Amino acid sequence: MRKRIAVIGGGIAGLAAAVRLRDLLGPDADLVVYEQGDALGGKLRTGELGGLTVERGAESFLNSGPDGAESAAVALARRIGLGDDLVHPAARPAALAIGGRLAPIPGGTLVGVPGDLSTLDGVALAEAGADRDEGRPLLAPGQDIAVGELVRARYGAEVVDRLVDPMLGGVYAGRADRLSLRVTMPQLARTAETEHTLRDAVRAAQAQSRRVPGRPVFAAVNGGMARLVERAAAAGGARIGLGTAVRAVTRTPKGWELTLGPAAAPETEHVDAVILAVPARPAARLLSAVAPGAAEAVGRLEYASVALAGLALPPGTSLPDLSGFLVPPGAGSLVKAATFFTHKWPHLDGGDGPVIVRASLGRAGEEERLHLDDDALLEVARKELGELIGTGLPTPTASWVQRWGGGLPQYAPGHADRIVAARAELPDGLALAGAAFDGVGIPVCIASGERAAEDVCKYLEEQ
Ligand SMILES: Cc1cc2nc3c(=O)[nH]c(=O)nc-3n(C[C@H](O)[C@H](O)[C@H](O)COP(=O)(O)OP(=O)(O)OC[C@H]3O[C@@H](n4cnc5c(N)ncnc54)[C@H](O)[C@@H]3O)c2cc1C
Known part of the structure; x- marks a missing residue:
């Protein structure tokens, strides 16, 4: 039938x-x-x-x-x-907005959680001694924990606040202290059931990852x-x-x-x-x-709300040579991330066309900060982006605001x-x-x- x-x-x-x-x-x-x-x-x-x-x-x-x-x-x-x-993004790095500068995101982390504390490039100070082997795995089988709770206990607050929070914020607009390890980093949740230190758990998760060398990490559809x-x-x-x-x-x-x-x-x-x-x-x-x-x-x-501000800047506007940057929550800005679209996506960059920046604004629990009309939100985005980049931004030739009320699961x-x-x-x-x-x-x-x-x-x- x-x-x-x-x-x-x-x-x-x-x-x-x-x-x-x-x-x-x-x-x-x-x-x-x-x-x-x-x-x-x-x-x-x-x-x-x-x-x-x-x-x-x-x-x-x-x-x-x-x-x-x-x-x-x-x-x-x-x-x-x-x-x-x-299509795939250009091989341009992304940065973290830390202490008034755009610092390259340290390589080799798992969504911001380092497996090697010597490679943090001054972005965050880790409390290495806290990641001791206490004779048992970090997590019991099936146990779940907030990412922030685990990383804070093992590496200290700065690694969470300056690395993990902005990385998770970039995807979830949420805070590491409230997001499930098992959902947001399933590989790490698994290796934490056998490894005794976070460092070893991250390394084990990275070793298990079957990333094909040379294959781009991200893809999008042309058009x-x-x-x-x-x-x-x-x-x-x-x-x-x-x-x-x-x-x-x-x-x-x-x-x-x-x-x-x-x-x-x-x-x-x-x-x-x-x-x-x-x-x-x-x-x-x-x-x-x-x-x-x-x-x-x-x-x-629960869900977090975000708004995207798209800005078309005059041709030739100079931006740092990055695909974009993430902003740790402690910075206090409404902008939590920015993508330099025409830098990041070669198929969009015609050379003499507009320079496109897309900013993401708002974080979990801060919905009221988005209660501005579109013009005010665009102005906040332009001003904050200019400050974070350090050179100011010209008036856009075109722009829009896209709101995603309750758009991102926490x-x-x-x-x-x-x-x-x-x-x-x-x-x-x-x-x-x-x-x-x-x-x-x-x-x-x-x-x-x-x-x-x-x-x-x-x-x-x-x-
Ligand atoms: C701003 C933003 C940027 C993102 N960026 C990325 C990214 O770059 N990469 C990535 O992988 N993910 C990204 N995500 C996440 C990803 O886009 C979403 O998780 C995914 O698209 C969700 O798909 P879905 O089908 O589960 O739900 P949805 O896209 O939410 O679709 C559910 C649909 O159900 C409809 N609906 C609800 N109630 C009813 C009803 N009663 N009857 C009929 N229809 C109903 C809704 O209108 C909606 O269209 C982003 C999300 C947001 C908000």
Whole structure:
């Protein structure tokens, strides 16, 4: 019988799920993707600035997976015909804004956690003596801990504040003292179960990493992430319900009923299985009727808000020879990171075109600092960037502000276990996918969507 499957959420996790469902179930399956917004892609949103393609959301993805093979994002790009359109950043270093200067990020760290304290180049002073072998592994099997707690205890505060915090802040806009080691640095969490010092745990994690020498760390799509989104939607071949929020999910004797659309004029749809690929709050609301314990666990995830300020500066504007820089939270600036887009991405740098800088503003727990109108936020961005760079910045010829209210998950210690427990409580035929559950990076979200599709297909086969 023809299978009907609904994917709720048209971000990259939901779209990757639809592609995998199509590949597994063939042309006959009736797939539908419901997206409450007016466009697909979720946190992937490509924009324009000064005539160039500039991302208003996620900018790039990891090129390799944890096993050293190509990442799930690269594999999806190939699957949907974009393999030849992948581009890579120039080999320009990034810096840390420390004490009024831009210092190169020390090499050889694992997301800012050093395995060799002699290579910190004066960026942070480590308390080397604290990383003693106390005759047992750093973590018990399965134990989770905040990254900051572990690193602070072993290397002291400066390594956390000046290295790990800005690196984690660059990805999560969050603080090391609140983010789960197991979610944000899974390799280190594993090696910490056997190694007795942080130094050895970092080195073991680095030795296990299967990075292929010479392969660029990051990739992006020439023409923008929007192309990944469009091609994935086409390859999934699902009906797309844009502007359609799913308001309730209920179990029926034969499958699932979805309540859609405005409360005043609700519609229902019946399907055999459901993939929930939405952020934690809507996921918790939708789960509350069918798996209340799972809803409670999922709903505990908090989010940070950020805003991106895109500035097109006059051609020839001089910037440091960097791809960008990260700012430790202690610096007090609203800008937490900046990317020199036209330096970083050679395919954008036409030579005589505008110089594009994208600043990321805001951190977890500081939402109120973003409560400025766009013009004021742009002015703060330009002023702070100028100070951090040290030379001031000219008036942009074009600019925009992109706000991501509640855009970045803040995985607290224990998150992974909570999600395992939540999944165990789900009724058959309902699967969870995306950043709310499995991690923030695009490849992780894609793999999560694909796994949800596989789980649902397995369930349908058994029916
Ligand atoms: C500013 C920013 C920069 C980032 N940069 C990078 C980067 O460079 N590299 C990287 O790997 N990652 C990056 N990330 C993270 C990454 O983009 C996200 O984690 C990922 O795209 C999330 O995908 P998703 O499909 O899980 O969720 P989302 O993209 O959040 O998609 C979920 C979708 O569900 C929809 N939805 C919600 N409720 C309902 C409902 N009831 N009914 C129907 N639809 C609903 C939403 O509208 C949304 O479109 C960045 C994130 C942000 C915010």
